[in-house]
Amino acid sequence: MPTSVTRIFAAQKQAEDLAQVASEILPLDEVSVAVSETKPDDPLWRVDIYAGPNITPANLEREVRAALGQKIAGLDVQSEVIEDADWVAASLAGLDPVPAGRFLVHGAHDAGRVPKNAHGIQVEAALAFGTGHHGTTKGCLMAFDGLLKQTRPRKILDLGTGTGVLAIAAAKALGHGVLGSDIDRTSVTIARANAALNRVADRVRIVHANGLGHPYIRGNSPYDLVFANILAGPLVRLAPGIARSVRLGGHVILSGLLTHQERQVRAAYRTQGLLPVKKRVLDNWVTLTLRRGPV
Known part of the structure; x- marks a missing residue:
């Protein structure tokens, strides 16, 4: 199922604050907000705002700009449609497994790296x-x-x-x-x-x-x-x-x-x-x- 996404690029602190605000004030139903690094050691972080198939990228971006106003003035804002299968494949590719105590979160490409004494948790969607x-x-x-x-x-x-x-x-x-x-x-x-x-x-x-x-x-x-x-x-x-x-x-x-x-x-x-x-x-x-x- 295609999904509309609007992405906002900003420094880490600003991106984290924008994600917080967006999750609280966006008027759309069923909107998901995530914040992440664009890539290691890059000062720019990314806020991803997802909406379902019933809203176009242009309409999603319009709602985001109306809600956040001057908070995103001058920032790079991009919107597009993504296919779930394509996004899933890209989302975890190249990411290392994450150890957390007795747990290890990993993608399919690292399923063979789970120690016998750990609880492996395979995640294939982001x-x-x-x-x-x-x-x-x-x-x-x-x-x-x-x-x-x-x-x-x-x-x-x-x-x-x-x-x-x-x-x-x-x-x-x-x-x-x-x-x-x-x-x-x-x-x-x-x-x-x-x-x-x-x-x-x-x-x-x-x-x-x-x-x-x-x-x-x-x-x-x-x-x-x-x-x-x-x-x-x-x-x-x-x-x-x-x-x-x-x-x-x-x-x-x-x-x-x-x-x-x-x-x-x-x-x-x-x-x-x-x-x-x-x-x-x-x-x-x-x-x-x-x-x-x-x-």
Whole structure:
């Protein structure tokens, strides 16, 4: 299925800020936003804004320019249609496997390089957020690896699952069912495909949901562990709902926030009785492990 994409090129800090703003204010439904390096050691980073087949590249760019206004004045902005198959082939080509504790995220070209003592997670799609090559996904995997040394959570929710990496990791490490959700239908499709690719489709259920309102999400709470690898704005807005979804003594692993956003996110969760027990910073992205205590 063809997908429209608008790309904005900017320095790292500006690109990260633009991705945050775009994810919060774009008026379009089912828009995915990702930020990444253009190539190693290049000062320019890239913000990719994807929309489904019902919007043309020209209309997508028009919406992006209207939403971001002066924030992107003078920046290189490009829009085009991409075919899923072509994008998938290009997205992971040449990328090295990503180790994160007991996990190794890789493409098909590195399937033979997974150590026997590691949980290999094969990812072949990048139209959804989270291939493991980004500091947020790797940070969450490392946080989860650390948490598994202390506890074995039974009920797990991966909120904003993207490619499904975290849900797949949990299903592989623990051997039981995991629930994932995403607001973006493309991400839901990709996460389900990746679960099947990794032979955990019978243990990973992915639902299309906006926030925590889906009946299946509500019906399975409270959870022992909630992953929320999204962005700082949604993390703050969802703090009360996430707190209600976690059992007393349960954990939340948060990422998608930059170092300068950490204080705001911590405060939002502290007021809900979720206190930090571990922090990791990778490439200016923060991952927090929180534990729910009494408010």
